[in-house]
Amino acid sequence: MPKVSEMNVNGKDAPIDAEGERTLLSVLRDDLGLTGAKYGCGEGRCGACTVLLDGASVRSCQVPVGSVGLRKVLTIESLERDGKLHPLQQAFLNHDAFQCGYCTSGMIMSGVALLRKRKDLSEAEIVRFMDGNVCRCGTYQRIIAAIKEAARNVPGGAK
């Protein structure tokens, strides 16, 4: 896989110099200093590394950086704007929807991807979509509550 020299990350073109077969996760964390996405399992089964590619959630530990191309990468670091948290970040705080916090970036990015698709979500739909994200501390019930709250608070959200 050829080397990658540029990527669009969080709305900016970021110059990089990375072997294409390296994971998107490693390049974000080790080359660009965006350490919000975490390594958890290395096989796309825990969701801690979740970022958005053109708005859809992907497991960045499974994405070779050479395959990203011109697609827009969004990481957890992009959500806070002018000191204001994204409604889902705020909802996580409101519900104490984490303990150690290691899964939180991935949970929030998966939740953001879900809220981009649909705002009017049943609990079963949230569970189905989020089932690939592991919270070993077991705060699932709070995460569901946070996503439901954010669904009401994101622009165009369900009332």
Place this chain on the structure above:
Amino acid sequence: MNGTEEFVIEAERYEFFESLPYNFAVDRREFFKRLGCGLVVLCVAMPALAQESGGPRRRGGRGGAIPADINAWLHIGENGMVTVFTGKAELGQNIRTSLTQAVAEELRAPLASIKMVMADTHLTPFDMGTFGSQTTPQMASRLHKIGAAAREALLDLAADHFKTDRATLVLSNGKISKAGGPESITVGELTKGQKLVKSVTHEGSVTPATDWKIAGTSVAKTDGRDFVTGNHKYSSDTTLPGMLHGRVLRPTAFHASLASVGTTAAEAMPGVKVVRDGDFVGVTAPDVLGAEHAVEAIQAKWTASPQPSGAELFDYLRKNASGDGDRRGEGGNDGSTEDGLNAASHKLQATYTIAYIAHTPLEPRAAAASWDGGKLTVWTGSQRPFGVRSELADAFGIPLESVRVIVPDTGAGYGGKHTGEAAIEAARLARAAGKPVKLVWTRQEEFTWAYFRPAGVIDVTAGVRDDGTITAWEFHNYNSGGSGIRSPYDIPNHKVESHGSKSPLRQGSYRALASTANHFARESHMDDLAAAVKMNPLDFRLKNLKDPRLRAILEAAAEAFGWRAAKSGSGRGLGLAAGTEKGSYIATCAEVLADKDSGSVKVIRAVSAFDCGAIVNPNHLKNQVEGALVMGLGGALFEAIEFENGMITNSLLSEYRVPRFSDVPKIEVVLIDRKDIASAGAGETPIVCIAPAIGNAIFNAANIRLRSMPMVPDGLKS
């Protein structure tokens, strides 16, 4: 093979030590040079107390002057900011918040004016480690005491300042004012130019829980924002100038030794360095993938001996049990179980088994290491920063003072991060590379080379009279441990023993230790006894139980669950269990759907009532209880480590099932706030009843008694 003779972590061992002697030179100049002028308050263990509680390693008899045993301290600066120093580590229990609440309570200060410096061996006093639910009963009470002493010192300063009786002064919101007057002075103004050092012992007086205004309330996680923005830096997020990435070549089996190794191909890779030191082989490379490729390119031959496999585990544990019975006194022996059994109308004997399970903290072991001459600094996620410092000093033959271990708030531990393997490996690689090195274990390494919750075999024999009185109770646990082994029920004739054994796998501490196993066996057996005498499981327990706190918690859980009115049948089952451990009380009711035809088991509802004395933070406590129930559900239903001849055979997250969103029942938590009783820790005990409650509910639903944890790894089988 040597089994686990080299057993590194034996959890219960820790439960009996207050602290190790800490030779902390109280150097006033050093304090104020580092922190600026102000007020310093130290918490010093009283020498007599320390000797009584220090266990076998107490320092009496060491001769010479007794050093000051400081176990926490705080500094109030000229800007009014309070900095608190404690060796405890934050791993998701939210102690950074609860300990801040303790200080804020006593100092009548805003939470935002208090900064916690935690788990840094150069900055914080010695601490044995963060385990055993000890942070709240020990460290929080110390912080209450130093906070209270600081408050008194500030009032003294203010009395001088105002030239008035201190009884007329009020401390509130970081300011001291004269009652009924407009005059006030801030804490910062009071400490300006001061170099005051006060010390308190464990005996200082504190604000009673009934008067708490900040402690006892659901304040939010103090640094929560850093976690939802991705800004918090875990040890695995550490970046150092010129840092390389490391990886270690792992043996093909436990206890294997290296017969031969070829490193030429790896060394030819750009930027790669290979380090060999005895059986240790590792690499450094400019990026993670480079390190991975380099390790793959190493040709190694290992020599390993045959080792026990999972299929023979329980026989092996029983065969290798030590005959000395209860080693640590957690068990008990009273009356005659033989007489008790003779007096029984029904005798029930059963064997329960407990699999090894993995902690699976979502952040695997990770460390970044940097050498500066002979001095080593390591950032790593650990529950024992000072223990890891000792491991590093031993491994490299350098003095403790040359090693600094910094533990950033960590991606969980659950008892699984007592050891410093990644720290040692990163430091070894960094020394060879001459540059800082970061090493993050892969999930597969974490599943294989960490340690496990002990497996166990438990034999229970009990007798009960037709009226529901338990007459005899004999309970033997082989290998999994003695925590929570004592029955809280009142049984005149009992014999309860924990037996050590040889463990085929490396085992160690886990949230609640053996309490989960012992509660599973006991509360399952209690249910069978209730069934034998055709009594409601709740009534049967209450009949044999005097402990008023446990009775209250059992009744609270049953009421919240609607136990008396709830209906079972057509695959729907209800179960309950109760227990006490580490000074707190838990009862859990579970509702399951169990389908004998399809084999599916789904826990649809869990209600726990919990009493841990005075509640410090109700919302965070609920979160802990909920999390413990979810974690316990995994071990109850499907988590198990599989192994064969010295290797783990399910070492990926795709092969080792942990609870996910779809596994989680509707959870309800009832908290009993006992402001008249000192706060106990709460991170562990809430895990112990969910497994037996589920097992009892399955029995209720399907008339199948499951006596192995996990109960349904492959579904329910008739």
